[in-house]
Amino acid sequence: MEMKSKYDIVIIGSGLGGLGAGLILTKQNPNLRVLIVEQHTIPGGYVTGFYRKGYYFDPGAEGISSMYEGSTLRKTLNEIGFQQEYIKIDPLETYYFDDGKKIALYYDIEKFLIEVEAAYPEEKKGTEDFLNECNRILGKKMKGEDIEEYKDWSFYDLLKKYVKNDNILDIFNLFCLWFSEPIRKMKAKTGATLVSNVMKTGVVYPKGGMANFSKKLADLFVSNGGTIIYGKKATNILIEDHIVTGILLNDGKEVKCDYVISNADVKKTMLEYIEEKYLDNDYLKFIRDLKQSHTGVMLFLGVDMDLSMYPSHFQISEDIDGIDRIKKNILEIKKLAVRIPAIKDPSLLNDGKYSIVAFFFSPYDWNNMWNSGPGGKRTPEYRKLKDDLMNQMITKIETIIPKLKENIDIRILATPLTFDRYVMVSEGAWFGPNSFSKLPGIKTPIKNLFLVGASVEGSGVPSALSSGFKVGKILSAIFYK
Ligand SMILES: Cc1cc2nc3c(=O)[nH]c(=O)nc-3n(C[C@H](O)[C@H](O)[C@H](O)COP(=O)(O)OP(=O)(O)OC[C@H]3O[C@@H](n4cnc5c(N)ncnc54)[C@H](O)[C@@H]3O)c2cc1C
Known part of the structure; x- marks a missing residue:
């Protein structure tokens, strides 16, 4: 792809934020010259996927919330001409507990309560009351009413008011994991509104897989007149008289522009791509002090066996204190999350064969950067560590999928160093900086x-996506004048 020497707007990164901004800009102003610079060879950042030997894997996002019919997100995507079919992930999760009990988290509350009753009859009433309370809290919040009674309560306190068994807590801990927030730290009202919201509106999977979803967004941007170049990294944001003038690429080329939108990691954008002299000390400190969310270890398996009887998303073992342990830099494979993409979308089967993605959350800098060498070099020790972790994870999955080991066709393991390398997010964080802290x-x-x-x-x-839409609209209005 030929690059011009000057653009109106340059976007660094084709993650969902960058694509969202690019789509609004090109849709609303077809004459704008908009360039997206992407260091990877494909678009999407963490909304991505890959094939190996015909097996399809989602190594990042595995579902999308707030994408229900009529949601603001869906409406905006419709308005910009984006066509996509979605599959509801229901049950949202299935839990296989160590005591042999199993519970599927269906959105249909009655169906879910039947599951709870079958596993722990004494917890049915408390679980029902808890869900009703979550609905009441969300209802009050939507009316803008104050919810004084849980002011200093944690989500853990709220759950414990209604249920005794920690395995029920583990089910709702899911919503804390999404935000890297320990259950005892998450505010009761935040947890309750999240539970109520997601149970009402659901989580969907884009038909065709996550990679296809991002590719379609990128294709639409290009068909609107935008340009994407792949395999080029922005290394500097050029500034003159405190105003942006362009970017510098890793091949030494300068690209001039009037505006830069950075979809790159905020720490890298502010602390590496901009000369320190342009930012005051308070702002620099604020950016340096941002705490990254957790990262993790992910296993990809291609298997020659029938998995059609399993749920698409399940978790093995309970663990409500996982995030606390990560914050203390402790690694332990206590709970494992397992996903089977073709259960959600059978078009992702590999000639009738299934792929599995399994992961657990982990600290970033564990065991001397995962036994890697200087500069993250992949040493024999690093590979040995990966092998050990793979074996432990496979053994754990076998407690639910017997005979897995003997049917594995391919196996690949990603560590936090892998996430760091592919998406260039500080500390390989899966969810950016902690969402409940002050953000830039x-x-x-x-x-x-x-x-x-x-x-x-x-x-x-x-x-x-919505941050991208927001910036796209602000700049569109400026150029439209
Ligand atoms: C394992 C995992 C599971 C997840 N599950 C879910 C889920 O189920 N649901 C959900 O909603 N969210 C989930 N998330 C989080 C979600 O995927 C991310 O929060 C979101 O996609 C981030 O989008 P972004 O716009 O910040 O871009 P990113 O995804 O961070 O992408 C940034 C892009 O910029 C590029 N880039 C960076 N620096 C440069 C540079 N200097 N020059 C050029 N290009 C650059 C990168 O290559 C990348 O393509 C998950 C994340 C992970 C990792």
């Missing part, structure tokens, strides 16, 4: 430089 927002102290993505207003696909 879309505006920056540098004139004509904006931020989009999970580092900016909150993590996850909906927040990343």
Whole structure:
């Protein structure tokens, strides 16, 4: 792809934030010259997928919330002409507990309560009351009414008011994991509104897989007149008289522009791509102090066996304190999350064969950067560690899928170093900086430089996309004048 020497707007990164901004800009102003620079060979950042020997894997996002019919997100995507079919992930999760009990988290509350009753009859009433209370809290919040009674309560306190068995807590801990927040730290009201919201609106999977979803967004951007170049990394944001003038690429080329939108990690954007002299000490400290969310270890298996009897998303073992352990830099494979993409979308079967993605959350810098050598070099010790972890994970999955080991066709393991390398997010964080801390927002102290993505207003696909839409609309209005 030929690059012009000057653009109106350059976007660093084709994650969902970058694509969202690019799509709004090109749709609303077809004459704008908009360039997306992507260091990887494919678009999407953490909303991605890959094939090996015909097996399909989602190594990042595995579902999208707030994408129900009529949601703001869905409406905006419709308005920009994006066509996509979605499959509801129901049950959202299935839990296989160590005591041999199993519970599927269906959105249909009655169906879910039947599951709870079958496993722990004494917890049915408390679980029902808890869900009703979550609905009441969400209802009050939507009316803008104050919810004084749980002011200093944690989500853990709220759950414990209604249920005794920690395995029921483990089910709802899911919503804390999404935000890297320990259950005892998450605010009761935040947890309750999340539970109520997601149970009402659901989580969907884009038909064709996550990679296809991002590719279609990128294709639409290009068909609207935008340009994407792959395999080029922005290394500097050029500034003159405190105003953005362009970017510098890793091949030494300068690209001039009037505005830069960075979808790159906020720490890298502000601390590496911009000269320190342009930012004041308070802002620099604020960015340096942002705490990254957790990362993890992910296993990809291609298996020659029938998995049609398993749920698409399940968790093996309970663990409500996992995030606390990670914060203390402790690694333990206590709970394992397992996903089978073709159960959600059978078009992802590999000639009738299934792929499995399994993961657990982990610290970033564990065991001397995972036994890697200087500069993250992949040493024999690193590979040995990966092999050990793979074997432990496979053994754990076998407790639910017997005879797995003997039917494995391919196996690949990603460590936090892998996530760091592919998406260039600080500490390989899966959800950007912790969403419940103060975040930088879309505006920056540098004139004509904006931020989009999970580092900016909150993590996850909906927040990343909507930050992009927001910046796209602001700049569209400026150019439209
Ligand atoms: C394992 C995992 C599971 C997840 N599950 C879910 C889920 O189920 N639902 C959900 O909503 N969210 C989930 N998330 C989070 C969600 O995927 C992210 O929050 C969101 O996609 C981030 O979007 P972003 O706009 O910040 O861009 P990113 O995904 O961070 O992408 C940034 C892009 O910029 C590129 N880039 C970075 N620096 C440069 C540079 N200097 N030059 C050029 N290009 C650059 C990168 O290559 C990348 O393509 C998950 C994340 C992970 C890792």
